Amino acid sequence: MSMKVGSRQVDGVTIVDCSGRITLGEGSVVLRDTVRDLLSKGNKKIILNLADVNYIDSSGIGELVSAYTTTKNQGGELKLLNLTKKVNDLLQITKLYTVFDVKDDETAAVKSFK
Amino acid sequence: MAMTEQRVSYTLDSSLETIDSAEEKATRIATELGFTEDEVMQISMAVREGAVNAVLHGNAYAPDKKVTLAFEHKGGDLVITICDQGKGMDLNRIPNPLAPENLLKTSGRGIFLMRSFMDVVEIRPTQTGTELKLIKHVHGPTAGGKEASQ
Numbered sequence: 693m694s695m696k697v698g699s700r701q702v703d704g705v706t707i708v709d710c711s712g713r714i715t716l717g718e719g720s721v722v723l724r725d726t727v728r729d730l731l732s733k734g735n736k737k738i739i740l741n742l743a744d745v746n747y748i749d750s751s752g753i754g755e756l757v758s759a760y761t762t763t764k765n766q767g768g769e770l771k772l773l774n775l776t777k778k779v780n781d782l783l784q785i786t787k788l789y790t791v792f793d794v795k796d797d798e799t800a801a802v803k804s805f806k
Numbered sequence: 807m808a809m810t811e812q813r814v815s816y817t818l819d820s821s822l823e824t825i826d827s828a829e830e831k832a833t834r835i836a837t838e839l840g841f842t843e844d845e846v847m848q849i850s851m852a853v854r855e856g857a858v859n860a861v862l863h864g865n866a867y868a869p870d871k872k873v874t875l876a877f878e879h880k881g882g883d884l885v886i887t888i889c890d891q892g893k894g895m896d897l898n899r900i901p902n903p904l905a906p907e908n909l910l911k912t913s914g915r916g917i918f919l920m921r922s923f924m925d926v927v928e929i930r931p932t933q934t935g936t937e938l939k940l941i942k943h944v945h946g947p948t949a950g951g952k953e954a955s956q
Contacts, residue, residue: 715854716822716825716858716862717822717825749851749854749855749858750855750858750913750915750916750919751858751913753915754911754912754913754915755912757910757911757912758912760910761910778847782919785919785922786903786904786915786918786919787904787909788909790909791909791910
């Protein structure tokens, strides 16, 4: 299953609901294009909802890092929401859990933006 | 083909489809050998990362270069070999992805993940490219003896 995304606005924050696989190829490209498109339109408070992301590889991890740094470099913030156990474990192994702001409650995640 | 003390190998193109195919084959064979769900995920992800290295960094998508993928059930271990026809890599030049200065790099985690998930990871140059060997010890009581279809 390839990756699908849908975005919605909640109190000035863009929530990107992702589903499927973030892997080398289409999945990574979809994520990259989505975040760049949001930033180009001035949406700089971004939450990636990964509740339905069941698989991610090293390229996908790299794409999450890229999304994080690109957003930060443009004065924005990008947070992760609802990690599955697999994705959570990968972020722990790679120590990226210490880099990302990871949330497990959407309302709290939205309110956490400055 | 019975995987008990046997070997199955594939010759694959240097394409994105090969990466998905390698992962699917690893998932199927590891499942049929009785590995746990977590172990199957680890094996399939390690094989995917190995295939990515072979297709992208080894063969660089060259249509005239092939990737060979072999699974062997040997002495209670699952031994996976992935060979490419590329220039090879210098492991000493791969930075530690856990170092603070590397945490925000967008690549360089593939070999680290393979080492995290497999019991043995060996990389060596061959006359025609690079050989990656991944070994997972069989821990489960049900491992072995099942049939792996192609």
